[in-house]
Structure formats: C-alpha cells, structure tokens
Amino acid sequence: MIDNHILAPVFVQLFTAIAQLMFWRKTVTQRFLSVGGSIIGLLVAIRLFSRTQSEGILTMNAANWDAPFGIVFVADTLSVTLVLLTSIAGVAVSIFSSVSLSRQRMLYGYFPIFHFLIMGLYGAFLTGDIFNLYVYFEVIIISSFVLMTLGGRKAQLEGAVKYMAMNILASMFFLTGIGILYGITGSLNMADVAMKIQLVQNKTLVGITSCFFIIGFGIKSAVFPLYYWLPSSYHTPPSAVAATFGGLLTKVGIYAMIRVLSLIFIPDDFTKTLLMVIAVLTIVTGAFGALIKTNVRRLFSYLIVCHIGFMVGGIAMFTKVALMGTVFYLIHDIVVKTTMFLIAGLIRQLRGTLEMEKLGGLYRDYPKVSLLIAVVLFSLVGIPPLSGFWPKIFLFQDSFSQQQYFFAAALLFGSFVTLFVIARMWSKVFWKNPPEEENVEDRFAPMQPYKKLLMLLPIAFLCGVTLYIGLNAEAIVNVTDKISNQLIDNSSYIKAVLGEKTN
Structure with a gap:
C-alpha cells in the first residue's frame, strides 16, 4: 500500500536539526528542541508501526517515479520495528544529553549532529534502494565521527581515527559490492534486484559480490576479526554518545545483513558456514575481551562484540526459528545496550x-538507583523472564535442531561469561566498600537534585521498556514471527514494491 507518510520520521529529525542550527549559541533552546523533536519522532514512529500492523507493508515512491526506476521507501514490520526502537533510544539519549553534556560540547553542535545521526538511521531502515542505503550509511558515519570527536581530547581523537578508518574500509567494500551488483543486474532497487539476480548465470560472481557485502556489513557490525575498532573507540566519547553508538550503530550493520541476505543473496551452504564460523569466533573473542577489562565502558564494549555474535549465528542458520531469535535479540540488545x-x-x-x-x-x-540498575543487568545476562532470556531459547532450540553444536557451545559460553563479568562488576561497583585511601566525594562535584533526576529518568524509561519486552514476550514473539515470515518468504516485500511487475 502506498503511504506518503513513511518519511515522516526522517523529516521530523531533519527539521529538528535545522531548527537547532538557527539557535546555535542558545543551548537551552537546543535542549528543549531536541527533547521535543525526539518525542514527536517517537509518536510518529508509533503511528507508522501501527499502520504496518493493520495495513501490511507500506511503500512510497520518491517524486512519484514508479519502482524500480525511482527511489522507493519501504516500511515493513522489520524496518518500522527498528525505527520505533531507534525513536525510544533517541528520546532517552536526548534527555540524558541535556543534563550530562557540558555547554562547551553543545556549542560545538552536538544536538544538530545527534539528530542528523538519528535521521540517517531512520533512512537506512526505511529505504528500499541499495545505493540509498549506502548514502544513509555515509550520513551515519559522518555524524558519528563528529560526535566522537566533540571536545577534542587526545583519547577521543585516537578512537575516532580508528573508528573512521575501519568504517571507510567498510564503505569501500559496500560500494564495490553495489557497483558489481548494478553491473550484473542493471538495477539498484532491492526488490527488483532480488528478482533479476536469480537470472544471472555466473553464480561465482554472485557469490563474490555477496562476500563484499558481508565484509562491509561485518565491519560495521564489529564481527571477528574486524571488531577491534569498537572497544578502542566506544569508551572515549561522552556516555550519551556512547549510548547511541552502543545501542544503535552496530545494529544497522546487522539489519543491513539481514535485509540483503533475505532479499538478494539467499544464503547457500558456503555462506551459512562462513557466517557461522564468524559468529562463533565473535562470541568467543568478545567474551575473552570482557573477562580482562576493569573499566566499565570497555567491558560493555566487548559485550557488544560478544552479543553481536549471537545475532550473526541466527542469521547463519537462516531458518524461521533462528531469525525469530535474531530479531528478538536485536530488539532486546538495542534497548539494553x-x-x-x-x-x-x-x-x-x-x-x-x-x-x-x-x-x-x-x-x-x-x-533505589542500584535496584533499578540491577533490573537492566539481569536483562543483559538473560535471567528469566527478562528480555535477554527469550531470544536465547529460540537460538538454542534451532542450533540443536540444525546440529550447530559449536554455535550452541559458544552461545552457552558467551552467556556464562556475561553472567560472570556482570556479577563481578556488581560486586566491585555496588557491593564492596569504596577505597579507604581516597574520599570518593572529592573526585567529582556533587550532582544537583534536578540533574540526577533527569539522568535517572531516561534510564528508568528504558528499564520500563526492557521489562515490557521481557514480561510481555508473547507480543514480541508475535512481531518477530511476522518478521521472520516476511524474511523467509520475500514475495510480499517484492510485490509491495513492484506491484504487477512481479507477474
């Protein structure tokens, strides 16, 4: 069904960023605009999600050019779910940023760049054109690079250089893959490419092209052996920036991998084996990295890597149950990270x-604050019946039914390491007494009550979302079931985009 409101979330973020540029020196105004724009974006995302649930896949042809000749935007269940989750995270980070960042960083343009980043995420999830996906990836990379370097500290610049170098490499692989794909199919519309690539006789070239995409998306997702940039850079920017990066940026790579492999390069045995090896090694190396870290944010960075392996393993098995586990874990991971x-x-x-x-x-x-944090930590570990528990059931179930015992062992290992490192962190950060030789009150200026409240509000909000995902798992399972059906059988997506041209 055609709906011209698909791009509403993108335009909300674009206009919010432009409005903030008009108040460059007025940081208080920028804060209110940021929070207001994020809330409006959330409401628009809820409406879009509701429309897709009631009316099915929605499409919009830019400038009224029919697919596959024009740029098309597609809102299926997977894309709108990720738009909704991005909006939820965006509201929380926006509120947290308004009180946690210094005015100096705000004067460098933090809020406009933050909303350009969210705009890029929305566009990447909603586009149905493979080159347009690349364009939005570049918007994300440029915005995130600026956010990472705000303040200009040495550690930030070092982390930003590593981050940018690896993402430029990823973009090179991605763009090369797009060039070859266009050369063999003559199209950039993903639905059209999905039909035309079946007619390509040179299957070896198709396989090589798919490897370009897997490498490009793998770097962006921080999989083994291309993950080193993430723990080297995510601990350097302010926590509000790191929250956006840790919760959302690596998940764009996972989304792109799911989209391309479900539409264009349906995984064969070689691709499945390659992805499974990558998944197992990503879990193991991420877990070992987390074991030796004593800095909280470095520890979380390695847990991101470890848990990315869970999702890649689900993609590797590429069955309905495995994809349900992958998408459920993707939903859980965005909120919790x-x-x-x-x-x-x-x-x-x-x-x-x-x-x-x-x-x-x-x-x-x-x-009281510690108990609130404990709920999030339990969800991260996967204590039943919280959100991290349910997707592992699907992944374990399918790993045994597909006889992927190495992945099952890696999944179990990663889960136990997560439990161990989080328990150790809780013991050292929350339970043990602070060092006697140093007065902790002297390390940092006391927080004003309103500031503490506004920092706790987004954490409590996301904690509530996490609890909803875990305690209302049946509703999430219904959504993931619908998504996995659309991924396994892509005919509904193709028909929604191309219409009668599919016949």
Missing part, C-alpha cells in the same frame, strides 16, 4: 571514574 552506557554515564557522574577498582559502595549510598 543503550541503557548500559547511560548507566555508565550516571556512575561516572556519581563517582568521577569508571575504573572498577576505584569504585564501590553504590548500593550503600544509592539503594
């Missing part, structure tokens, strides 16, 4: 450091 980095920012504001050896006594001093 965003919350974890916001929690790290709160801890730093309360104690002035994120080194676990220098922390302690948080439960004694802030018992």
Whole structure:
C-alpha cells in the first residue's frame, strides 16, 4: 500500500536539526528542541508501526517515479520495528544529553549532529534502494565521527581515527559490492534486484559480490576479526554518545545483513558456514575481551562484540526459528545496550571514574538507583523472564535442531561469561566498600537534585521498556514471527514494491 507518510520520521529529525542550527549559541533552546523533536519522532514512529500492523507493508515512491526506476521507501514490520526502537533510544539519549553534556560540547553542535545521526538511521531502515542505503550509511558515519570527536581530547581523537578508518574500509567494500551488483543486474532497487539476480548465470560472481557485502556489513557490525575498532573507540566519547553508538550503530550493520541476505543473496551452504564460523569466533573473542577489562565502558564494549555474535549465528542458520531469535535479540540488545552506557554515564557522574577498582559502595549510598540498575543487568545476562532470556531459547532450540553444536557451545559460553563479568562488576561497583585511601566525594562535584533526576529518568524509561519486552514476550514473539515470515518468504516485500511487475 502506498503511504506518503513513511518519511515522516526522517523529516521530523531533519527539521529538528535545522531548527537547532538557527539557535546555535542558545543551548537551552537546543535542549528543549531536541527533547521535543525526539518525542514527536517517537509518536510518529508509533503511528507508522501501527499502520504496518493493520495495513501490511507500506511503500512510497520518491517524486512519484514508479519502482524500480525511482527511489522507493519501504516500511515493513522489520524496518518500522527498528525505527520505533531507534525513536525510544533517541528520546532517552536526548534527555540524558541535556543534563550530562557540558555547554562547551553543545556549542560545538552536538544536538544538530545527534539528530542528523538519528535521521540517517531512520533512512537506512526505511529505504528500499541499495545505493540509498549506502548514502544513509555515509550520513551515519559522518555524524558519528563528529560526535566522537566533540571536545577534542587526545583519547577521543585516537578512537575516532580508528573508528573512521575501519568504517571507510567498510564503505569501500559496500560500494564495490553495489557497483558489481548494478553491473550484473542493471538495477539498484532491492526488490527488483532480488528478482533479476536469480537470472544471472555466473553464480561465482554472485557469490563474490555477496562476500563484499558481508565484509562491509561485518565491519560495521564489529564481527571477528574486524571488531577491534569498537572497544578502542566506544569508551572515549561522552556516555550519551556512547549510548547511541552502543545501542544503535552496530545494529544497522546487522539489519543491513539481514535485509540483503533475505532479499538478494539467499544464503547457500558456503555462506551459512562462513557466517557461522564468524559468529562463533565473535562470541568467543568478545567474551575473552570482557573477562580482562576493569573499566566499565570497555567491558560493555566487548559485550557488544560478544552479543553481536549471537545475532550473526541466527542469521547463519537462516531458518524461521533462528531469525525469530535474531530479531528478538536485536530488539532486546538495542534497548539494553543503550541503557548500559547511560548507566555508565550516571556512575561516572556519581563517582568521577569508571575504573572498577576505584569504585564501590553504590548500593550503600544509592539503594533505589542500584535496584533499578540491577533490573537492566539481569536483562543483559538473560535471567528469566527478562528480555535477554527469550531470544536465547529460540537460538538454542534451532542450533540443536540444525546440529550447530559449536554455535550452541559458544552461545552457552558467551552467556556464562556475561553472567560472570556482570556479577563481578556488581560486586566491585555496588557491593564492596569504596577505597579507604581516597574520599570518593572529592573526585567529582556533587550532582544537583534536578540533574540526577533527569539522568535517572531516561534510564528508568528504558528499564520500563526492557521489562515490557521481557514480561510481555508473547507480543514480541508475535512481531518477530511476522518478521521472520516476511524474511523467509520475500514475495510480499517484492510485490509491495513492484506491484504487477512481479507477474
């Protein structure tokens, strides 16, 4: 069904960013515009999600050019679910940013760039054109690079160089793959390409092209052995920026991998084996990295890598149950990882450091806040019936039915390591007494009550979302079931985009 409101989320973020540019020196105004624009974006995303649930896949042809000749935007269940989750994370980060960032960073253009980044994420999820996906990826990369370097500290610049270098490499592989794909199909519309690539006789060239996409998306997703840029860079920017990166940016790579492999390069045995090897090694290396880290944000960075492997393994099996587990874990991971980095920012504001050896006594001093954080930590670990538990059931079930025992073992190993490192973190940060030789109150200026409240509000909001996902798992399963059906049988997507041209 054609709906011209598909791009409403993109335009909300675009106009919010432009409005903030008009108030460059007025940071208070920018804060209100940011929070207001994020809330409007969330409401628009809820409406779009509701429309797709009631009316099916929605499309919009830019400038009224019919597909495949014009740029098309597609809102299916997967894309609108990720738009909704991005909007939820965006509201939380926007509120957190308004009180956690210094005015100096705001004067460098933090809020406009933040909304350009969210705009790029929306566009990447909604586009039905493979080159347009590349364009939105570049919007994301440029915006994220600026956010990472705001403030100009040495550690930030070093992390930003590693981040930018690897993402430029990913873009080169992605763009090369697009060029070859256009050469063999003569189209950039993903639905049209999905039909034409079946007629290509040179299957070896098709396989090589798919490897370009897998490498490009793999770098962006931080899979083995291309993940080193992530733990080297995600601990350097402010916590609000790290929350956006940790919760959303690597998931764009996972989304793109799912979209391209379900539409264009349907995985064969070689592709499945390659992805499974990558998944197992990503889980193992991410888990070992987390075991040796004593900085809270570095620990979370390696857990991102470890858990990306869970989702890649589900894509590798490429069955309905496995894809349900992958999408469910994707939903859970976006919310929880965003919350974890916001929690790290709160801890730093309360104690002035994120080194676990220098922390302690948080439960004694802030018992209610600690219990709120514990809910998020339990969800991250996957304690039943919280959100991290349910997708693992699907992944374990299919790994045994597909006889992928190495993946099942890696999944079990990654889960136990996550439990161990989070339990160790809880013990050192919350339960043990702070170091006696140093007064923790001297490390950082006391927080004003309103500031503490506004930092806790987004964490509590995301905690509520996490609880909803876990305790209302049946509704999430229904959504993931619908998504997996559309991914396994892509005919509904193709028909929605091309209409009668599919006949």
